[in-house]
Amino acid sequence: MANFNTHLNGAFAVSGVLGLTVYKAGLINDSGFLMCVALGTIGGLLPDLDSDNSTPIKLGFNIASFIFAFGLVMHWRSELSLVALIALWLAGYGFMRYVVFRLFTSMTVHRGVIHSVPYMAILGLGLTCLNYYGLHNPLSISWFYGLFLFGGAMVHLSLDEMYSVNLSGMTLKRSSGTAMKFYQHKDKQWYLLLYVLLALLVYAAPPFAPFWEQLRDPTHWAQLKVGVLPDLIDNLNR
Structure with missing residues (x-):
């Protein structure tokens, strides 16, 4: 599987590119851009919370202990x-x-239910609900924050799956399929609970249609086309 630095750099790079894209499209402001990149990077570390010796879990519990x-x-x-x-x-x-x-x-096993797609979806939707209902942030910002956190987690799971392929022999390692999973029969009770919680969050989530309409608004993407590449001709004329 990928190591800590790979997860950190991968999530940061993907979140940075996507964050700059929506920022240049005028969908988020300066602080929103910084938060989206930060949340995407954090999301890239979340699946390893079930690893007893991982850097994210140690750092997370240190911070939580200080706050408590x-x-x-x-x-x-x-x-x-x-x-x-x-x-x-x-x-x-x-x-x-x-x-x-x-x-x-003692209660968690590495690459258990925490290291799964539904668990990360719960965290993303939970963050969206917290921002919209608890912190009273705008609808679009709330959805962006949740989606960036979830997206960073998906980068982590994707990297783990990519590292489970032995490229030299084009064979799959034993870890293949243990990263990006939706269900495991041995943990069926836990997955049942996860999907119940996920269904409740989907039901309680802020309306998605207005956010989707904003994303589909062509004026934002027309604005994005301006300045995508440097104007080499104007620069040469100068």
Whole structure:
């Protein structure tokens, strides 16, 4: 399978190209462009959350542990002494970083249900719903954020499948088919739960038709045609 740097660089490159495309088409603004590229890059690391020793899971739990400890301190800051707050900070961080992390890694198997298309679709749709209903972002931005996160994850799964092909002998490695999967019979209960959650999110998702109509609007793509390539003739005349 592809390594961490390959996933990171691949997701960043694809997200950057797609982000620049929709940005030049006038579909997102400056901050939207940066967020889309960032979310696409993050999405490219998400499928490896089920790997106990992967860089994304360690980094993610470190960040989550700091945030959790900070939240505890901020909640109790007015009621506890300095020494007690320091102890609470260390206890909160240790609980997340070691207890919760140990439980998470013991319950997940690498290339299990997390490393699947429906799981990534749930994360993408969940982010869309969070942005639209929770953060009250515009419809188009909400969909772009969710789609870029999902797209980055698909880059990850695609790279893993590509690396499962032995190009020298044109044969498939044992890992072929374990990356981009939609179902595994041995985890049928988990996949049933995934598809139930996915169906609920599809039902609750913001309307897609207006977003699709905006994407199909020819004025955006006419604008994109302007400046796609440098005007070499004008540059030579100068």
